[in-house]
Amino acid sequence: FALGLRNPFRFSFDRSTGELYTGDVGQNAREEIDIITLGGNYGWRVFEGTRCTDLGPESCATLAAIPPIAEYGREGGRCSVTGGYVYRGTRSTLPSGAYIFGDFCSGEIFMFHNGVQTVLADTELSISSFGEDESGEIYVVNLRGTISRIAGSIPGQVSQAHFSAPQRGLDSLPAARVGLPFAAGYSWLLGETGKSLPHSLALLSSEQNGVLIAESAIPASQPVRAGRIPALVDESAVTGIALTNPNTSDITVAFYFTDSAGSDSELRRITIPARRHMAAFFDEEPFLGSESLGGTFTFMSSEPVSALALSGTINRRSEFIFTALPIASLTSLTSEITTIPHWEQGGERRTEFVLVNPSDQAVSGELQLSTTEGLQWDVLPYSIPAKSSRRLSTPIVEPAPRSGSARIVPAEGPSPTAFALLQTLAEEGPVTQAAIAAIMPGTASLGFGDAAAAIETHVAVANTSSSPATVTVELTGPGANEDARTGTIQLPPFGQSALTLSQIQGVGPLTVPFQRAVRVSSSTPIAVTFLRHRQNQRGETLITELTPMDESSAVPAAQLYYPHLALGDGFEMEFLFVNSQPKGTQTGRIFFFGEEGGQLPVTLQQRNETGVCREQRRSRWSSPIRVCS
Structure with missing residues (x-):
């Protein structure tokens, strides 16, 4: 018995x-x-x-x-x-x-x-x-x-995985679909009972004809009831959205477009079944906004929905270059000054500033651009109709490249949700683009530091005060190749810096491959972001913003979602987890789901030390007509 x-x-x-x-x-x-x-x-x-x-x-x-x-x-x-x-x-x-x-x-x-x-x-x-x-x-x-x-x-296929980020340290999980066809879907992060999850980003990369052509970071986030994003559709650019219903019952998502003059389209609705995922561009079903769009797209859900906005451009090589965009909250409005930690203008770099009005009233103010030395370089006034958006840029009048930070200073109405769209240009058009979000200043941020044969991490930090600032940069948590290191950056009033980790005195030089949590702090308010520079097989540099976590505003969460996964046919993802806790390990599980809500088998890989994959694949975010034209 x-x-x-x-x-x-x-x-x-x-x-x-x-x-x-x-x-x-x-x-x-x-x-x-x-x-x-x-x-x-x-x-x-x-x-x-x-x-x-x-x-x-x-x-x-x-x-x-x-x-x-x-x-x-x-x-x-x-x-x-x-x-x-x-x-x-x-x-x-x-x-x-x-x-x-x-x-x-x-x-x-x-x-x-x-x-x-x-x-x-x-x-x-x-x-x-x-x-x-x-x-x-x-x-x-x-x-x-x-x-x-x-x-x-198919060896190595899993539909869930465990992660463990030590105190002030990180963990990473590279994922692909080896031997399996392309699949889209979403992911669910679940922390241990009674414990919060670490800060997490997913790096989504795409190859075409054996060349890395695009990379963007997707933040793990909590579902929302509503949001607004810029809507752009023209001959070479397009915006889209991925929506995941994490609920156990169907939800209704209402949406409308607002043009550049502030006029709304008719309100339409779609139903997303329980635990299902959908993704489309705004010129595709079910949105079908128009062959030419400007302004914004607004959505409102009957229950919380996990959302990701994506913007893309097709260059003359028929390569789809994409980046994730911030989604404007319609409820958490503020009239505070926000800061974009980094912009570049001149040479091969171009920056366009995109401002979204999150309110139902017209807003106005100034976009103030400062150089690395803290000198005012340009002032761009803005006036945005209710629920609409504006795209601003400054003329290139100097042959030498310029860089610095930008402040969004509201005069009437709440602050717009803003980002800098940074592009690297070549003869074939843009070869990379990254959306660098405007943020509230803080005093301490924790993010991802990465270095390999083809990868460098730049720490972009802007002093948002009228006094000089001493910025401390620390390598935190356990690391295989480096001891704990601390360096400093001196910034003048309203000054800015964008150095690689190896260039920061007291931190570099680094032994590669290297992957560690990096803490950036100051006794005065600063705006911080991390920029990952990754070189592809053609020697072109792709730039991705790795948004760090502001330690003062982090909201503990026991479960989070990645609204969109894309794996196979050239798409790979790497999931990054960083623990901001001074004590204890943050652990949990990540679950992979397909568009229909079933478990999605993926392959967890060893990290590529060069940062470049070599399989021949094609893009799936762009439509077949556009890619082949």
């Missing part, structure tokens, strides 16, 4: 060893796989998997229960384990000795091999059973009336 099983579903013997396996259906939290032994106690109802239930009759500390060999939680639509078979087939389509099992609700087929549990396939099946033929090949039974043979595996 054996005891302590709750609801075993599908026993099977390993035809090689004679061991008896079973899947045991949990009550409401864990599903488990057990190897049954004579007289064994498997813990129910004191344990559900390895989880202590506190239901008694014995305490978890004293019960000598046999733990499961594998288990999983009920996140992401999982509900009931279906036990399978140990593979001993003659075709070698699966690793010998791997135990294959599934989940009835999610349709996932799992493989447990050498102590590691992975997702073998993410299907639409209602998995009611498994079978084994004479040669040891394994079949999966669908309750809806089909039987399919499992023909092989």
Whole structure:
């Protein structure tokens, strides 16, 4: 006999060893796989998997229960384990000795091999059973009336992963879809019970014809009820949005466009089913704004929705260059001065300033540009109709490149949500663009420091006060190649600096590859951002803003979302986690979902030390017509 099983579903013997396996259906939290032994106690109802239930009759500390060999939680639509078979087939389509099992609700087929549990396939099946033929090949039974043979595996595929960021340190997870087709979707971050999540960004990169052509950072964020973004559609540029419904019921999203004069289009609505994802540009279904758009796009959701705005340009190489955009809040309005920490003008660099009016009234004020020395370089007045936007730029009158910071100073109405669109130009048009957001000044920020053969991190910091500032830059948390280092930057009143980590006295030089958390602080208010410079195979430099976390305004969250994932066909992502806590490790899990809400298998890779991938792939954000024109 054996005891302590709750609801075993599908026993099977390993035809090689004679061991008896079973899947045991949990009550409401864990599903488990057990190897049954004579007289064994498997813990129910004191344990559900390895989880202590506190239901008694014995305490978890004293019960000598046999733990499961594998288990999983009920996140992401999982509900009931279906036990399978140990593979001993003659075709070698699966690793010998791997135990294959599934989940009835999610349709996932799992493989447990050498102590590691992975997702073998993410299907639409209602998995009611498994079978084994004479040669040891394994079949999966669908309750809806089909039987399919499992023909092989793709190594390394997972639909969830664990991350752990040590105190004032970071963790990273590079992800791709090796051997699998392109897939879009979203991701859910879940912290340990009762604990907050670390600050997190996802780097989305795209290759075309074997060349890295674009990279942008997507922030992990909490769902919102409404937002507003600039809307631009013309012959070479386009804006779009990704929306994910994290709720367990359908939501309705209402939206409208506002032109540059402040006139609104008709209000339209779309329905996003529970746990589903959608992404489209504004000249595509379901938006179909116009072949030529300016102004803004506003959305309002019946329940909180996770949102990402994306802007892209197609250059003369037919390459789609994209960047994520900030989304203006319609409720958290302020009349405070905000600062864009970095802009560049001249040479191969161009900066355009985009201002979005988050209010229902006209706003006006000035965009004040300062140089690195703190001298005023230009003043651009703005006047924006209600709910609309403006794009401002300064003429290039000097041959020498200029750089510095910009302040948005409101005169009437709240401050616009603003960003600098920084582009690098070549004969073929733009080769990179990055949106650098306007932020409120603070005194301490924590971000991602990165260096490799093709990667450098620049720390852009602006002094927002009329007094000189001493800025401290610290490498924090554990690191494999560097000891803790501290450097300083001296800034004049309203001055600005954008140095690589190696150029900061007391921090550099660095040994590459290098990846550490970096803390930037001052006793006076400063505006900080990090700019990642990554060189592609053509020797062109791609720039990505890595927005740091302002330690004074960080809001603890137990769960966050990445509104958009794009993996395969040239797209890869790297998920970055930085812990701002002075003590303790921040841990959690990241779950990957497809557009339809099912688990999305991905490949977690080793980090590429050069920062450049070499597979030939194509872009999926641009429409096929535009890419091939």
